[in-house]
Amino acid sequence: xxxxxxxxxxxxxxxxxxxxxxxxxxxxxxxxxxxxxxxxxxxxxxxxxxxxxxxxxxxxxxxxxxxxxxxxxxxxxxxxxxxxxxxxxxxxxxxxxxxxxxxxxxxxxxxxxxxxxxxxxxxxxxxxxxxxxxxxxxxxxxxxxxxxxxxxxxxxxxxxxxxxxxxxxxxxxxxxxxxxxxxxxxxxxxxxxxxxxxxxxxxxxxxxxxxxxxxxxxxxxxxxxxxxxxxxxxxxxxxxxxxxxxxxxxxxxxxxxxxxxxxxxxxxxxxxxxxxxxxxxxxxxxxxxxxxxxxxxxxxxxxxxxxxxxxxxxxxxxxxxxxxxxxxxxxxxxxxxxxxxxxxxxxxxxxxxxxxxxxxxxxxxxxxxxxxxxxxxxxxxxxxxxxxxxxxxxxxxxxxxxxxxxxxxxxxxxxxxx
Amino acid sequence: xxxxxxxxxxxxxxxxxxxxxxxxxxxxxxxxxxxxxxxxxxxxxxxxxxxxxxxxxxxxxxxxxxxxxxxxxxxxxxxxxxxxxxxxxxxxxxxxxxxxxxxxxxxxxxxxxxxxxxxxxxxxxxxxxxxxxxxxxxxxxxxxxxxxxxxxxxxxxxxxxxxxxxxxxxxxxxxxxxxxxxxxxxxxxxxxxxxxxxxxxxxxxxxxxxxxxxxxxxxxxxxxxxxxxxxxxxxx
Numbered sequence: 001x002x003x004x005x006x007x008x009x010x011x012x013x014x015x016x017x018x019x020x021x022x023x024x025x026x027x028x029x030x031x032x033x034x035x036x037x038x039x040x041x042x043x044x045x046x047x048x049x050x051x052x053x054x055x056x057x058x059x060x061x062x063x064x065x066x067x068x069x070x071x072x073x074x075x076x077x078x079x080x081x082x083x084x085x086x087x088x089x090x091x092x093x094x095x096x097x098x099x100x101x102x103x104x105x106x107x108x109x110x111x112x113x114x115x116x117x118x119x120x121x122x123x124x125x126x127x128x129x130x131x132x133x134x135x136x137x138x139x140x141x142x143x144x145x146x147x148x149x150x151x152x153x154x155x156x157x158x159x160x161x162x163x164x165x166x167x168x169x170x171x172x173x174x175x176x177x178x179x180x181x182x183x184x185x186x187x188x189x190x191x192x193x194x195x196x197x198x199x200x201x202x203x204x205x206x207x208x209x210x211x212x213x214x215x216x217x218x219x220x221x222x223x224x225x226x227x228x229x230x231x232x233x234x235x236x237x238x239x240x241x242x243x244x245x246x247x248x249x250x251x252x253x254x255x256x257x258x259x260x261x262x263x264x265x266x267x268x269x270x271x272x273x274x275x276x277x278x279x280x281x282x283x284x285x286x287x288x289x290x291x292x293x294x295x296x297x298x299x300x301x302x303x304x305x306x307x308x309x310x311x312x313x314x315x316x317x318x319x320x321x322x323x324x325x326x327x328x329x330x331x332x333x334x335x336x337x338x339x340x341x342x343x344x345x346x347x348x349x350x351x352x353x354x355x356x357x358x359x360x361x362x363x364x365x366x367x368x369x370x371x372x373x374x375x376x377x378x379x380x381x382x383x384x385x386x387x388x389x390x391x392x393x394x395x396x397x398x399x400x401x402x403x404x405x406x407x408x409x410x411x412x413x414x415x416x417x418x
Numbered sequence: 419x420x421x422x423x424x425x426x427x428x429x430x431x432x433x434x435x436x437x438x439x440x441x442x443x444x445x446x447x448x449x450x451x452x453x454x455x456x457x458x459x460x461x462x463x464x465x466x467x468x469x470x471x472x473x474x475x476x477x478x479x480x481x482x483x484x485x486x487x488x489x490x491x492x493x494x495x496x497x498x499x500x501x502x503x504x505x506x507x508x509x510x511x512x513x514x515x516x517x518x519x520x521x522x523x524x525x526x527x528x529x530x531x532x533x534x535x536x537x538x539x540x541x542x543x544x545x546x547x548x549x550x551x552x553x554x555x556x557x558x559x560x561x562x563x564x565x566x567x568x569x570x571x572x573x574x575x576x577x578x579x580x581x582x583x584x585x586x587x588x589x590x591x592x593x594x595x596x597x598x599x600x601x602x603x604x605x606x607x608x609x610x611x612x613x614x615x616x617x618x619x620x621x622x623x624x625x626x627x628x629x630x631x632x633x634x635x636x637x638x639x640x641x642x643x644x645x646x647x648x649x650x651x652x653x654x
Binding site for chain 2: 001006009010012013318319321322323324325326327328329330331332410411412415
C-alpha cells in the first residue's frame with residue numbers, strides 16, 4: 001500500500017472535516033479563478049472594442065458616457081450634434097473612416113442604430129485581414145427601413161431574414177413607450193456573433209432614423225397647433241448622435257480631441273483612454289478588493305489545513321507510533337502527513353478551478369447578453385496559474401508544521417495509547 | 419527471516435534514564451540478558467518492574483545512555499535512527515495488549531502494512547501472504563473487515579498475523595492476552611506459539627500471568643533482572 005493511498009484513506013476516514021476543509025480551499029480557488037478570468041476577459045473585450053476607433057465625437061458631456069453609448073451600446077447618449085459636423089469630419093483628410101450613428105429607438109430593449117454602409121467596410125484592427133462585421137446570412141442594408149440585426153438580437157428576439165418589426169421610442173424598454181407602427185423594418189441580414197457590443201444592435205440607415213423622427217416632430221407640432229409645412233427636412237435640421245472616427249495617424253488622437261473640443265460644438269473622447277480610466281478607477285479597485293478577499297479566504301484555508309492536519313496527527317499519534325514500531329522511518333511519517341496536505345490542497349484547487357470556471361461558463365450567456373463581455377470560461381492564463389500555484393504552496397506549507405511534529409515525535413510514549 | 423545462530427537478544431550493562439520522579443531522576447539498570455535464537459521466553463514481574471521498558475529497549479524504541487543491546491548479533495546502538503527503523507521492521511514483530519491496529523484499514527491492509535514498512539520483498543507477494551496468514555489465524559471471512567467491527571479476540575489475531583507477516587526472527591509480545599477473556603486468551607496464546615514455531619521465530623512474551631508464563635520453556639523474572647534507582651543513589 002503506497003503512502004499516497006494511505007494518505008487518501010486517512011482523509012476519507014474523517015470525511016466531514018476533509019469535506020469542510022476542501023470546501024474552504026475550493027471556494028477560495030474558485031473566487032481567484034473567476035475574478036482573474038473575468039478581469040482578463042473583460043479587459044480584453046473592452047480593449048478589443050475600444051481599440052477599433054481612435055475617437056468618438058458627440059455632444060458635450062461625459063466622455064465615458066459618450067464612449068459607452070456609442071461603442072458599447074450601454075449608456076444613454078450625451079445628446080446630438082449637427083449633421084454638418086459629421087460632414088466636416090468626413091471632409092477632413094486626417095480621418096480614414098468617419099461613421100455616423102443615430103440613436104433614439106429600440107426593439108425589445110436592443111438599440112436601433114442608424115448609420116451608413118461604411119460601418120460594414122471596417123476591418124478588425126486586431127486582425128486587419130478580418131472584417132469587423134460579418135454576415136451569417138442575408139446582406140447589408142441598401143435602402144431605408146432595411147435592418148441588419150446582431151447575433152444576440154436574432155437569438156433573443158427570434159428575428160430572422162424577411163421578418164418585419166417596428167421600433168419603440170427610447171433606448172430602453174419603458175412602459176407606455178410609443179411604437180413607430182407606421183415605419184416597419186424588414187430584416188435583410190443577420191450578423192455573425194462577435195462576442196461584443198455589435199451583437200446587441202440593430203443597424204438601419206441613418207435616413208430611416210431621420211424619417212421616423214421627422215414624422216414624430218410633425219405629429220408633435222400638429223398636437224401643439226402648429227401648421228405643418230410638410231416640407232422636406234432641411235440639412236441644417238438634421239442631427240447625428242455620435243461619429244466614430246479612425247485616424248490616419250492614431251498618434252494624433254489626443255491632439256485631435258483637443259482640437260475638436262476647442263473649435264467645434266462637439267466633444268471627442270478616446271475610447272481606449274476612457275475604458276482604461278474606467279478600469280483603473282472602478283473595475284480595478286473592485287477586482288483588487290475581490291482578490292484581497294480571495295487571499296484572506298486562502299489564508300483561512302491554509303490555517304484550516306494546518307489545524308486539521310495537526311489535530312488529525314494528534315488523534316493518530318498511536319497510529320503513527322505503530323507505523324514507526326513496524327518499521328516506518330520518521331521521513332515516511334513526515335511524508336504521510338505532507339501527502340495529506342497535498343491531496344487536500346490539490347483536490348481543493350481542482351474543485352475550485354472547476355467551480356470558478358464552471359460558474360463563468362454558466363454565467364457566460366448573462367455576461368454576454370447583459371454586460372457585453374464575451375468570456376472564454378475554460379481558459380487559464382499565466383496570472384491564474386501563478387495565483388493557484390501560490391495557493392498550492394500555501395497548502396503545502398500548512399502541512400509542514402504538523403508533519404515536522406509527527407516526524408520528531410518518539411513513538412514509544414504513544415504505543416500504549418488506546 | 420530465518421533465525422541466525424547468534425543469540426536472539428543480548429544485553430549488557432544497560433543504563434537508561436527513565437525520567438524524573440519528584441525532584442530526582444529514576445534510572446534503569448540491567449547487567450545482562452541473553453535469549454537464544456528460536457527460544458520462547460516469558461518476561462514476568464509485577465506492574466512497574468520494567469517489563470515493557472525492557473521490551474522497548476530490545477525493540478530499539480528506547481535508547482540506553484550506556485551499554486549494548488544486540489539482536490541477532492546486530493548492536494542497535496551502532497545503527498542510525500533510519501537503519502534502526504528498517505532493522506526493527508525486518509527483524510522484529512510486535513503484538514500489543516491493546517492490539518494497536520490501524521482503524522481506518524481492513525484486516526488485510528493492516529497485515530500488508532507490516533510487510534510494507536518492514537520492506538519485505540517481493541511486493542507482489544504481500545497480498546497473497548497476508549491472505550494466507552489471515553486464513554491461518556482463522557480470519558478468512560473477516561479479511562476485509564475493519565478492526566472496529568471485529569471482536570477483541572479477532573483483533574488480536576489480526577495483530578499476530580501482522581507481527582509475523584514479515585517473517586521476523588524475534589516476536590515481541592506485550593501482554594498479548596491482557597485484554598482477553600480466559601478462554602480467548604488461551605487460544606491466542608497457543609496461536610502465538612504455533613505461528614512462532616512455524617515461522618522459526620524467537621518469542622519474548624511479557625506477562626504477569628505466571629500460569630501462562632510457565633507454559634513457555636524459559637521464564638525471566640524482571641525483579642531479578644532489572645534494578646531501578648534514583649540518580650542520586652546511583653552516584654552515591
